[in-house]
Amino acid sequence: MPFLVRRVLYSLFLLAGVSILTFVLVDLAPGEFFDEMRLNPRISKETIAGLRSNYGLDLPLPLRYLRWLRSVAKGECGFSFSYNSPAAPIVWRRAQNTLLLTGTATLFAWLIAIPFGIWSAAKPGKWSDLFAGGTLSILLAIPELILGLLLLLLALRSGYFPVGGATSLNFPQLDFWSKSKDLARHLFLPCLCLTAGLFPLLLSHVRASMTVVLESPFIAAARAHGIPRRRLLLRHALPAAANPLISLFGLSLGALLSSSLVIEGLFGWPGLGQLFIEAILQRDFYLVVDAAVLATIFLIFGNLLADALLYTLDPRIRDD
Amino acid sequence: MLEACHLRKHYVQGRWYSRRQFHVTALDDVNLTIEPGSTLALVGESGAGKSTLGRCLSRLEEPDSGEIRIDGRNLWTLRPEELLAARRNIQLIFQDSAMAMNHRFSAAEIVEEPLLIQKSMSRTKRRKQALTLMEQVGISSQWAQRSALEFSGGERQRLAIARALTLKPRVLILDEALASLDFETQEQIAKLLLDLQASFSLAYFFITHDFRLAARMANRIAVMWKGRIVESGSVPAIFSEARHPSTRLLLAAAPDAQDDALARIPREH
Amino acid sequence: MVPRNKPYIAFALLAISHGLLLLAGFFAPYDPTSQDRELPFAPPTRVHFIDARHKLHLLPFVYRWRANTTDRGYHEDRQTVYPVRFFSQWHFFATDPPAKIFLMGSDAYGRDQFSRFLYGGRISLFAGLVATAISLILGMILGGAAGFYGRWLDELIMRAAEIFLTLPWLYLLFAVRAFLPLHIAPNGVFLLLISVLGAIGWARPARLIRGVVLSAKEREYVLAARGFGASDVYLLRRHLLPEAGSVILTQAAVLIPTYVLAEVVLSFFGLGVSEPAPSWGNLLANLRQYGVLESYWWIFLPALALVPVFLAYYGVFSYYGYYRGYYFAGDGRDGTRNSLSFMPPAKA
Numbered sequence: 001m002p003f004l005v006r007r008v009l010y011s012l013f014l015l016a017g018v019s020i021l022t023f024v025l026v027d028l029a030p031g032e033f034f035d036e037m038r039l040n041p042r043i044s045k046e047t048i049a050g051l052r053s054n055y056g057l058d059l060p061l062p063l064r065y066l067r068w069l070r071s072v073a074k075g076e077c078g079f080s081f082s083y084n085s086p087a088a089p090i091v092w093r094r095a096q097n098t099l100l101l102t103g104t105a106t107l108f109a110w111l112i113a114i115p116f117g118i119w120s121a122a123k124p125g126k127w128s129d130l131f132a133g134g135t136l137s138i139l140l141a142i143p144e145l146i147l148g149l150l151l152l153l154l155a156l157r158s159g160y161f162p163v164g165g166a167t168s169l170n171f172p173q174l175d176f177w178s179k180s181k182d183l184a185r186h187l188f189l190p191c192l193c194l195t196a197g198l199f200p201l202l203l204s205h206v207r208a209s210m211t212v213v214l215e216s217p218f219i220a221a222a223r224a225h226g227i228p229r230r231r232l233l234l235r236h237a238l239p240a241a242a243n244p245l246i247s248l249f250g251l252s253l254g255a256l257l258s259s260s261l262v263i264e265g266l267f268g269w270p271g272l273g274q275l276f277i278e279a280i281l282q283r284d285f286y287l288v289v290d291a292a293v294l295a296t297i298f299l300i301f302g303n304l305l306a307d308a309l310l311y312t313l314d315p316r317i318r319d320d
Numbered sequence: 321m322l323e324a325c326h327l328r329k330h331y332v333q334g335r336w337y338s339r340r341q342f343h344v345t346a347l348d349d350v351n352l353t354i355e356p357g358s359t360l361a362l363v364g365e366s367g368a369g370k371s372t373l374g375r376c377l378s379r380l381e382e383p384d385s386g387e388i389r390i391d392g393r394n395l396w397t398l399r400p401e402e403l404l405a406a407r408r409n410i411q412l413i414f415q416d417s418a419m420a421m422n423h424r425f426s427a428a429e430i431v432e433e434p435l436l437i438q439k440s441m442s443r444t445k446r447r448k449q450a451l452t453l454m455e456q457v458g459i460s461s462q463w464a465q466r467s468a469l470e471f472s473g474g475e476r477q478r479l480a481i482a483r484a485l486t487l488k489p490r491v492l493i494l495d496e497a498l499a500s501l502d503f504e505t506q507e508q509i510a511k512l513l514l515d516l517q518a519s520f521s522l523a524y525f526f527i528t529h530d531f532r533l534a535a536r537m538a539n540r541i542a543v544m545w546k547g548r549i550v551e552s553g554s555v556p557a558i559f560s561e562a563r564h565p566s567t568r569l570l571l572a573a574a575p576d577a578q579d580d581a582l583a584r585i586p587r588e589h
Numbered sequence: 590m591v592p593r594n595k596p597y598i599a600f601a602l603l604a605i606s607h608g609l610l611l612l613a614g615f616f617a618p619y620d621p622t623s624q625d626r627e628l629p630f631a632p633p634t635r636v637h638f639i640d641a642r643h644k645l646h647l648l649p650f651v652y653r654w655r656a657n658t659t660d661r662g663y664h665e666d667r668q669t670v671y672p673v674r675f676f677s678q679w680h681f682f683a684t685d686p687p688a689k690i691f692l693m694g695s696d697a698y699g700r701d702q703f704s705r706f707l708y709g710g711r712i713s714l715f716a717g718l719v720a721t722a723i724s725l726i727l728g729m730i731l732g733g734a735a736g737f738y739g740r741w742l743d744e745l746i747m748r749a750a751e752i753f754l755t756l757p758w759l760y761l762l763f764a765v766r767a768f769l770p771l772h773i774a775p776n777g778v779f780l781l782l783i784s785v786l787g788a789i790g791w792a793r794p795a796r797l798i799r800g801v802v803l804s805a806k807e808r809e810y811v812l813a814a815r816g817f818g819a820s821d822v823y824l825l826r827r828h829l830l831p832e833a834g835s836v837i838l839t840q841a842a843v844l845i846p847t848y849v850l851a852e853v854v855l856s857f858f859g860l861g862v863s864e865p866a867p868s869w870g871n872l873l874a875n876l877r878q879y880g881v882l883e884s885y886w887w888i889f890l891p892a893l894a895l896v897p898v899f900l901a902y903y904g905v906f907s908y909y910g911y912y913r914g915y916y917f918a919g920d921g922r923d924g925t926r927n928s929l930s931f932m933p934p935a936k937a
Contacts, residue, residue: 017752025764141903143850145857146892149876156883163879258759262854266877276760277858280767287765292760299757380812407818420809422828434817487817 007307011300015293022292023065026285068286078286082279091275091290097166099250099298102260104187105194110249113199117206118233121214140200144259148193148266159250161189166269190267198252199261203250209241216240241312250306321523322354322410322491323379327386329372346372347383348547354491359517359524361538363531363570369547370527374495376526378412379403404438411484415496417476421468427454427479428464434486453482457512474505477565478512493525498533510537532568537561543567599904606898610710617704618683618690621867623701625689628654630885631663633694641667649673655689687888693894694887696875706891709867710898716783716868717849721841723787724848728794728840729833733825735795736802747799750792758790762851765789766860779862784856786848794840801833842906853895869895 059067071078076086083090139147155161162168166186174182213219214237214316222236261273268274272291279287327350333342354360362370375381377388379395384588388395390406398406414420421430428449432450435441441449451461457473457478468476484492494513498506504549514537517524528534534541535555543566550564562568594936636649650672652665671688675681683888684690693702735746765785802825805811811828811860849869855861857877864871872891876882882889 008598014752014755017748018756021752021756022764028765138900141900142896143853143899145850145854145873146895149873149882149889149892152876152879153882153886153889156879254757257757261757261759261763265858277860278762280763280860283767288764291757292764295757295760296755299755375812378816380816404818407816412813412816414809414813416809420813422810424831433814437814437817437819437823483813 003311007304011304014300015296018296019289019293020065022289023068024061024095026288027061027064068289077290078281080284080287081248082282082284082287087286087290091272091294094270094272094275094291095294095298097269098260098264100275101187101190101194101264101269101271102256105191105198105260106256108191108195109199109202112195113202113206117203118210118238120203120207121210122229122233124211140204144193144262145266147196148190148263151189152266155189160185162186163189166270185281186269188262188303190269193257193263194259198256201252202248206241206245209238209244213237213241221284239313243310246306246309246313250303253302257299272282290303321356321391322525323387323389324350324352324373324377325387325389326351327373327376327383327388329369329376329381329383345369346549347376347386350386350544350547350549352542352549352552354525356490356523357517358454358540359522359526359538360525361528361534361541362544363534363541364530364544364579365566365570370529370544371495373413374493374525374527375546378493379407380412395526398557408438408487409490410493411487411489411491412493412495413477413484414479414495415499417473417480417500418469420480421476423467423469426465426467427459429453429462430468430479431483431486438487449486450482453485454479457482457485457516472505473501474509477501477509481509481512481516485520488520489522491523491525493527495527499528499530506533513537531573543570578589596904596908599901599908602897602901603905604709606901607714608781610707610714613704613707613711615679616681617701617707618680619701619704621700621705621708623700624863625695627656628663628689628691628695628699629697630661630881631689631691631695631699632885633887633890634689634691635665636673636690640670644670644733646670648675651684651688652691656740656759693890694885696872696888697881702872702887702891705867705872706869706894709869709891712862712866713849713852713869715854716786717782717845717847718780719783720790720848720851721786723784723788724844725794725837725840727788727791728798729830729837731791732795732798733802733830733833736799737806737821737829739803743799747794750795753789753792754796757856759851761789762786762855763860766855782861786851790844790848794837794844797836797840798830798833801836802829805829805832839906842902846902850899 016265048095068078072148075088077088077091080087080090085300152163162185168182168184211266218240219232219237222232227236257273261270261276263269264271264273265277276291276295278284279291327347329347331344331346333344346429348369350369350373352360352362362373364370372381374444379388382396390409393402393406395406425433428447428450431447431454435446435449450466454461454464459475459478459482463471468479471479480497481492498509501509510533513524516522524537526534526538538555540552540554541558542549543558543564544550545564545566551558551562551567553561558567559571563569631654634651634654636651637646638649639645640650650670652667653669653671654663655666657664669688671684673682673690677683682690682691689695689701691701691703696702696705705729709717731746731750735743748807756764766782806829811824814828822910852861852868853870853873856863856868859874861870862868870892872888876892
């Protein structure tokens, strides 16, 4: 399967490029974590210099990059100054939260978009279609930030949904069922926001794709054969419409991660995005780089997944 | 005046790193000469390499080897200033007139574009020149502001001819220029071409797959098959002494060609 | 859902909103930084026509807000009538001091939110427009060169574009933001921020323009022009780049709101325009304090007022860009094949 091998190699190249880019960008930042320490008269310059050389901050850029690579290989991914520990565990824990949030949101978005899209394409022109189209356009245009603020307002007024954090304070003491409920309650609002931002785009593309497929000759032929409607839609039309949708999935990942950045920051969801923002404000160098690279890894991995799916489902790709 | 010597060109299809590369020979040791004031027709089936030859002659594509000489000088070794001058002498007219004109331009802008590129005249003189040429090919100057797409196929080819004539060329290469026109329009444009040839002493290199048309318009015919010139000669000679199998095929496919050759398109004097 | 008619409403909305923002000095009654310490978090001023004595006034008037003694709210002082004056002192509307006309209420420092909204919109929109222009210009240069000259230059530029496009854009934005000083005070640094914003967004326009140039390059009229001796610059200028016109317009329609949103997000998290200069993000940043969000609903008004502007831009974009597949044209795996197969593919 040279196709997939090629994709993987290419992804590695992309990853290297992205890590270098991020490294260079963050390194050019004029501030540093130790700036505050320098202001403190009780900490001697030698201590600071010692700390700096300890973390390798006095090395030139390429060497620092290599050291970071080696640290990644060791599983530490650099050192976080503000948390005073290796960066990897911090980043990974936050990443899991982000995966939970984005995964759930994506799942729900697709689960809503596909049936609605099919139904909308199958019965065009009805009031439901037009109404859906109208709300969709509006939803699509409202920035997530504002949507999130609206939902936040709702949450505060109703008091039912907790804001901030993924779990309540007494989380460890709860039993499994209560734990899930607690997590779900915290997850609900950010997830709703993310889904609301994502599914209009998906719905419009599912609908468009299905419409095109439904107008194609082979569907007309199938209908002439007397194939019942539901089977026609699900077994004949949907697989044909799936190709562009799988690509859509891959391409929407970037926007998804960016949206989750904003939403995590807004709702206080302890994910990768929020860590990223904090680290920037703290000038915590390696955390910034790790968070960005990890986000990219998710993106690339998602795209590879989409590629693999396309490869297995669409024979045209295999002839490449 | 315009000679091609030992031209070779091949195309490669397929990715540069893949093993399945596909070589297509377009020109295989092609030699021909176009005399001033006369018409040489190039006939052959589709895919024989005729268009490639036309483009190489007008220096739009580069042959892999061989020479193209105009007035004895190699077309490919000219310096930029000389090339600019040389381009004035050879012009190409395309088959698809619609694609050969930018739809955003008006008819007058299209016809005057060569003058604009060659920077030879002031704006008013340019426009005047363009309008004169339009009249000469039979397009009324009141349509000067129309976009190219608003003309019919025949009218567009007239515009293309007018455009080609702006730089006062000595050779016109007509790459299947009449192929996409209906029969009546073909007659009209063919008549126009012959008139212009007489007025301006043009040489034509008439590429076509239509043997009958070639027979009626040309002095000499060259037959091309799979990138090679397999036969060439004056029109009567081709009919009487055709030797190559493909020539015979072409002749067989156009049984009235001989009669047509005798009833050539009348020229107005 | 595909709009069939020209988006007149959207254009009108855009014209109105941009007009309002451009002439902020005229439409805003107050200076955006002037504070009124006696009126923090005052609700929107109510405009009346009938006064306490049930007399009808032809022109609207307002009452003065006075702080309650019992809670932190306000009550109207119905003793004095302060008429709303139009076209006085270069302001569209204003009222006599000490009354204030707060159309959108006031914030923690007693600053008029409406004025801040207008002036802030100027800054946010300015950021969006300039950044978009930079992205498009860079995209034209790099995409045009890549499509026209092809081969290694094309490969190089497209691979670079791919790297820029692989990072989630907000992550890239924040990372680049990290590269500037934390607190942006003077205008110079703000301009630097915008330029950087625009510079990192070159990749998608470049890809799209490259696609257009690549497919147009082989057209016969380009060959014909070459046959007349046209130079590369001439071809690009007169034949190729004008083809990209609609792509560029579509890009602009989607990039402007994207960059405005970028500024809003940055400022919201404290990384953009800093106080006391107003910007839409700054205004929304007030809402980060959950107490404010809960108690003072009018602080939310700027957020709502933003929505029509974005809607209008999106309306324009979806009219021009939908079937050109903005999002996906040229975004196929190798930058050429259109991943949404039913859209007209960008030929390579």
